[in-house]
Amino acid sequence: MAEFPTRKWQMMVDLDKCTGCGACVVACHAENNVPIQTEQETVRGRSMHWIRIERYWEGEWPDVKARYLPVMCQQCENAPCEPVCPVYATVHSERENLNLQVYNRCVGTRYCQNNDPYKVRFFNWFDPQFEGLLINQLNPDVTVRTAGVMEKCTFCVQRIRRGEEKALVEHRDLKDGEVTPACVQACPSEALVFGDLNDPNSKISQLTQNNQRNFRLLDELGTKPQAIYLKAGQSNVQV
Amino acid sequence: MAVSKDVPLWQQPVPESAEEAAQMEHHRRVRLTLDPVAPVQAQQMIMEPMRRQTLRFYVIFVILFGLVITELITWVYQMWWGLGVTGLTRPTMWAVYIVNFVYFIGIGHAGTFISAALRALKVEYRRPISRAAEIVTVFALATAGTFPIIHLGRSWKFYWLLPYPNERQIWPSYHSPLLWDLTAILTYLSCSILFAYIAMLPDLAMLRDRSTGRWRLFYRILALGWRGSEQEWHNQETALNVFTYAIIPVMFSVHTIVSWDFAMALQPGWHSTVFGPYFVIGALFSGAGAVILALILLKKTLHLDYFLRDEHFNGMGIFLLLLSMAWAYFYFNDYLAPWYGKAPADVVLYNQLSHGYAAPFWYTMLFANIVLPWATLWSRKIRTNLGAMFFIALMVNVGMYIERVIIIPISLGVNELPYDWGRYPLRLPETLITIGAFSLVGFLYILFTRFFPIIPYWEVFEGQIVHKVQRIGKALIPARSEPD
Numbered sequence: 022m023a024e025f026p027t028r029k030w031q032m033m034v035d036l037d038k039c040t041g042c043g044a045c046v047v048a049c050h051a052e053n054n055v056p057i058q059t060e061q062e063t064v065r066g067r068s069m070h071w072i073r074i075e076r077y078w079e080g081e082w083p084d085v086k087a088r089y090l091p092v093m094c095q096q097c098e099n100a101p102c103e104p105v106c107p108v109y110a111t112v113h114s115e116r117e118n119l120n121l122q123v124y125n126r127c128v129g130t131r132y133c134q135n136n137d138p139y140k141v142r143f144f145n146w147f148d149p150q151f152e153g154l155l156i157n158q159l160n161p162d163v164t165v166r167t168a169g170v171m172e173k174c175t176f177c178v179q180r181i182r183r184g185e186e187k188a189l190v191e192h193r194d195l196k197d198g199e200v201t202p203a204c205v206q207a208c209p210s211e212a213l214v215f216g217d218l219n220d221p222n223s224k225i226s227q228l229t230q231n232n233q234r235n236f237r238l239l240d241e242l243g244t245k246p247q248a249i250y251l252k253a254g255q256s257n258v259q260v
Numbered sequence: 261m262a263v264s265k266d267v268p269l270w271q272q273p274v275p276e277s278a279e280e281a282a283q284m285e286h287h288r289r290v291r292l293t294l295d296p297v298a299p300v301q302a303q304q305m306i307m308e309p310m311r312r313q314t315l316r317f318y319v320i321f322v323i324l325f326g327l328v329i330t331e332l333i334t335w336v337y338q339m340w341w342g343l344g345v346t347g348l349t350r351p352t353m354w355a356v357y358i359v360n361f362v363y364f365i366g367i368g369h370a371g372t373f374i375s376a377a378l379r380a381l382k383v384e385y386r387r388p389i390s391r392a393a394e395i396v397t398v399f400a401l402a403t404a405g406t407f408p409i410i411h412l413g414r415s416w417k418f419y420w421l422l423p424y425p426n427e428r429q430i431w432p433s434y435h436s437p438l439l440w441d442l443t444a445i446l447t448y449l450s451c452s453i454l455f456a457y458i459a460m461l462p463d464l465a466m467l468r469d470r471s472t473g474r475w476r477l478f479y480r481i482l483a484l485g486w487r488g489s490e491q492e493w494h495n496q497e498t499a500l501n502v503f504t505y506a507i508i509p510v511m512f513s514v515h516t517i518v519s520w521d522f523a524m525a526l527q528p529g530w531h532s533t534v535f536g537p538y539f540v541i542g543a544l545f546s547g548a549g550a551v552i553l554a555l556i557l558l559k560k561t562l563h564l565d566y567f568l569r570d571e572h573f574n575g576m577g578i579f580l581l582l583l584s585m586a587w588a589y590f591y592f593n594d595y596l597a598p599w600y601g602k603a604p605a606d607v608v609l610y611n612q613l614s615h616g617y618a619a620p621f622w623y624t625m626l627f628a629n630i631v632l633p634w635a636t637l638w639s640r641k642i643r644t645n646l647g648a649m650f651f652i653a654l655m656v657n658v659g660m661y662i663e664r665v666i667i668i669p670i671s672l673g674v675n676e677l678p679y680d681w682g683r684y685p686l687r688l689p690e691t692l693i694t695i696g697a698f699s700l701v702g703f704l705y706i707l708f709t710r711f712f713p714i715i716p717y718w719e720v721f722e723g724q725i726v727h728k729v730q731r732i733g734k735a736l737i738p739a740r741s742e743p744d
Contacts, residue, residue, distance in 0.1 A: 066349040066682045075679035092677070101526050107436040108420050126430075128420050129343070129413015130438060131353035135672060136525040140351050140680040144413065146344030168342035169413025239676050242526055 025185055026194075029118045029218040029247075030176055032205070033225050034091050036253035037234075038212035039074070041089035045204035045213060046070050049093075052177060052203035054163045056149035069143040071174040072204050088253070091213070093204070094141045094174035095238060095246030096120045102133035102142060110171070118247060119176060127170040134171065138239050139246075142173045176215070177202035197223040225249075269724060270296040275736075283736045284729065292569055292720065293384060293727035294738060302566070302720070303466060306713045309562040310467075313710070316561075324703035331696020334689050339415055345689050352684035355669040357411035358521075360697055362664045363546065364404030365445065365518055366539075367701075370547025371397025372452055372511050375459070376504045384740070385575035387723045388567040391716045392558060393551045394456040399704040400550070401449045403697050408438070410693060437520045444517045448510050455503045458496060461486045462718040515543040522667065528605035529671030532597070538590035545583040545629070546660035552576050552653035554705070556646050558714060567715045570644040577643030580656065584633035591629075591663075608681075609674045617683070618670045621662050628659025 049055060049071045058068050072093035079086045100120045103111050110127035113120055134142040148168040151159065159165065162179040166172050177200075184200035197216055205213040216225035229235055234251040267273070274281050288295040338345050348355055375390035386393075409418045421432055421442060432439050465486035468479035486492060519539035522530040532538075552573070559568040598606040613622040632655050636642045643649065669684035708714070730739040 062344070065347075065685075066351075067344070073679075075677065077679070090679075092679075104433075104435040105437065105525070107432050107438040107442075109430070109433045126420070127413070128417045130408075130411075131348075131413065132436065132438060132521075132525075134350070134353045135527055138526050138676045140675060140677065143350070144353065145342070146348070147342040167414075168344075171413075242676070244526075 025116060025189065027116050027118075027219065030096070030181065031216065031218045031225055031229075032093065032096075032176065032202070032248045033214040033216075033229055033251065034248060035212045035214070035251040036088075036090065037251065038210045039089045039091055039253075040210055040212075041074050041076060041087065042209065043074060044207040044209055045072050045091060046074065048203040048207035049174070051158060052160055052163070053175070054149075054151075054159050054165050055143075055172075056145070056151065057155070062146070067146055069172075071141070071143070071172075073141075090250075091204075092139055092141060092238070093248065094120065094176075095139055095244070095248045096174075096176060098245035098247060099243060101136045101138065101242075101244055105132040105136050106130070107132070117178075117181065119178060119181075120173075121178070122171060122173055122175070124164055124166050124170050124172065129169040129171065131171065138242055138244065142171050145170055145172065268298075270298045279734070280736060287729060287736065287738060290569070290571060291727070291738060292388060292567060292571070293723040294729065295566075296721075296724040297566070299717070299721065302717060303470065305564070305566055306463075306715050306717055307467070307470065310710055310713070317706070317710075321703070321706065324699045324706070327696050327699035328703055331693050331700065334692040334696070335410055335415075338410075338689050338693075343413055345687070347685040347687035347690065349682060349684065351675055351680050351682050352669045352672045354411070354672060355684045356665075356686065356690040356694055357407050359661065359664040359668050360694055361404050361407035361411070362518055362539075362668075363661050364400045364407070364697070364701070365515060366543035366546045366660065367400035367550045368397045368404060368448075368452070368547065369511055369515060369540070369543040370549075370551045371395070371400075372448075372455070372507055373544055373547070374551060375455070376507045376511070379500070380504050380508070383575070384723060384727075385572045387719045388564075388715050389551070389555055389572055389576070390719060391456070391459065392554055392714050394452065394459070395705060395708055395714070396547070396551055396554055396701075397452045398449070398456055399701050399708070400547075401445065401452060402704075403701050405445060405449065406697070406700075408442075437517065437524050440517045441521055444510070444514045448507075448514045451503065451507050451510055455500070455507055458499050458503065459716060459719070460712065461496060462488065463713045463716060466717065467713065512540055515540045518543075527672060528603065528674060528676070529598075529609050529667065532594055534590060534593045534597075538587075538594050541583060541586045541590050542660060542663060545580070545587045546657050548576065548580050548583055549653040549656035549660070552580065552649055553657070556650045556653075558709070559646070562709065562714070564715065567720065573646065573649055574640060574643045577637050577649060580653070581633055581637035584629060584637070584656070588630045605674050605676055609671060612670065612674065613666065618666065621666055621670070625659045625662040625666065628655040629663065632656075 050057065053071055055069050055071055062068070072091055075090040075092055077088040077090065079088055096119050098118065100111075100113065103113055103120065107130060108126055108128055110123045111120065111133050112123065129144065131144055134140065134144065145166050145168050149165055160179075162183070180202060181200050184195055188195040188199070195217075197220060200215070202215055205215040214225050214228060216223040218226055218229075220226060221230075229249050229251075232251060236250050236252055237246045238248065238250060240246065275284055346355075371393035374386055374393040378386040379390070408421075409415050412418055421439065423432055434440070461483060464479050464483040465488065468476060468483045471479055516536035516539065519535035523532055523535035525531065555568055555572070555576070558564055595610075599610060612618045632652060636648065636652055642652075673683050674681055726741050728739055728741065729736040731737075
């Protein structure tokens with residue numbers, strides 16, 4: 022039986038190219054059925070965005086610059102959220118190098134979020150509400166999560182699996198760029214790039230190899246994050 | 261001084277010389293172990309609160325019961341709508357529920373420490389207070405055990421945390437400190453219940469012999485056929501000794517493991533290697549305070565003046581002062597290393613404590629846990645003043661509760677990425693559930709005191725048998741005869 026090859030899925034974020042437009046956030050909401058919180062809940066800090074754009078101000082008024090830092094689940098190789106789960110709801114896929122969340126198994130201890138330095142895990146405080154016509158755009162490939170479970174960015178695992186299965190059926194290798202998560206697809210300035218780092222000819226390998234601007238977010242914590250950031254000019258983003 | 265063999269212990273004659281009689285009088289007033297009364301009389305004193313209830317009892321009973329019911333209703337409301345009804349938010353994913361959990365587990369430590377460690381060390385003032393302390397342990401632990409379930413996003417799936425056999429072979433993950441926690445707490449709870457029960461057997465037999473009708477049957481079943489033969493006393497002694505030495509390491513492990521829930525995480529303010537012993541001391545500290553509160557309330561409401569004397573509050577006061585010093589030492593250790601390290605997130609957290617929004621909490625904690633005990637408990641007069649002791653013990657518990665608030669929601673508010681900082685707002689559902697939890701402990705406790713003797717009479721009587729006065733020069737000195 023043919024086997025799926027081992028992958029090292031990685032996301033690259035070029036901070037020089039990110040304009041902070043938020044297209045990735047919208048695309049992610051649409052693709053992954055992420056519930057849209059009310060204004061009141063957002064004020065309480067309960068907004069849910071699997072990818073978010075952190076905005077930091079630099080300098081004093083009027084000489085200020087905005088710095089944008091898109092943050093999604095870093096799919097850490099040594100993920101701190103995984104060992105703390107008492108029910109194996111968050112597990113690692115060694116083959117795909119992804120950090121998976123099993124919604125049905127999650128009981129909602131929320132320990133994973135406490136131990137997650139990137140704070141990219143989101144808890145369903147209530148049953149999700151999709152108002153009006155939003156109910157018609159739900160993606161049938163993705164489960165709608167109930168109240169009381171954790172969820173997070175999956176690198177659009179449903180697209181990855183679909184692409185790999187298609188390639189397997191057609192007896193060919195998966196082409197670079199054939200699988201793109203929704204955020205990468207929507208990014209107008211191509212600040213986000215997605216691909217397999219095991220393939221030396223992939224776009225992401227080419228762009229990130231020996232790049233002086235490479236850094237990983239909070240690398241010093243030893244979580245081995247799988248998202249590669251490219252430093253912006255004169256950046257003071259924590260390296 | 262020779263003890264006459266012909267008259268019972270409680271009818272020993274007063275010494276003939278006036279000076280010796282005065283000394284004896286003093287010893288009897290101060291020491292429970294040198295002041296024996298007839299067992300019938302003592303047992304009457306113990307059973308009095310079980311026989312007749314005042315209006316005050318029923319009023320308190322109804323109030324506490326109402327608060328417990330309110331808690332249950334609030335919990336159902338929370339499960340129905342989702343945890344969003346509480347103030348929990350990102351990043352403070354854990355807050356009051358886990359604070360309560362740690363607090364009640366902490367309360368649950370003193371009971372076993374007093375009855376087991378002080379028993380092993382042969383500290384005499386434990387005799388009349390050991391049961392009261394053990395029962396604090398049992399009910400506080402049981403209440404603490406409800407919080408990990410209340411706090412779950414899907415409480416009805418809590419059994420997934422238990423290693424129960426199932427056809428899909430899905431077991432809980434023992435990588436998670438939460439599972440270590442569950443194991444330790446269940447071990448500790450079952451040990452504490454058995455320990456308290458074995459120690460209660462002679463008293464249950466006493467109740468069986470002094471009751472009639474249905475109650476006689478009830479106590480007869482619970483007393484497990486205790487007859488008071490020498491073999492039974494011997495077996496009980498052996499069982500208690502085994503438990504004494506087995507339960508002390510369990511007790512230390514439980515709160516160490518509770519601290520690992522935090523210390524194993526990457527969160528600034530949690531990631532500390534001193535958390536284990538620091539939490540154990542903190543637990544004993546708040547627990548000793550809670551036992552003092554319970555003893556004062558018992559003495560005042562159940563008229564146990566004969567059993568609970570100044571010497572017991574004096575002993576507990578010294579114990580509390582010692583624990584306060586130990587706690588201060590560990591807190592200093594825990595505080596100093598990150599302060600010296602100056603990691604960015606730690607600096608922000610410490611600034612919030614010293615002059616930020618959390619400053620009122622931090623200074624109240626330091627006052628209640630260090631300044632107040634150190635300033636007062638050195639004085640015997642204060643240690644034996646029930647009003648003062650009540651206030652100090654209450655403040656210690658307030659301080660230790662705040663300590664957990666600082667560790668959990670306030671620390672969680674600060675993390676590595678400033679974009680995700682936040683504060684936890686307290687809201688009504690968790691407030692009601694917290695009040696309900698405190699009421700639950702009180703409710704179970706007062707219920708217990710109405711069905712079971714809160715003073716272990718056999719232990720008191722044993723103390724009275726082994727304690728004599730010995731003449732050294734002109735003075736009569738209390739002495740303890742030590743059986744092999």
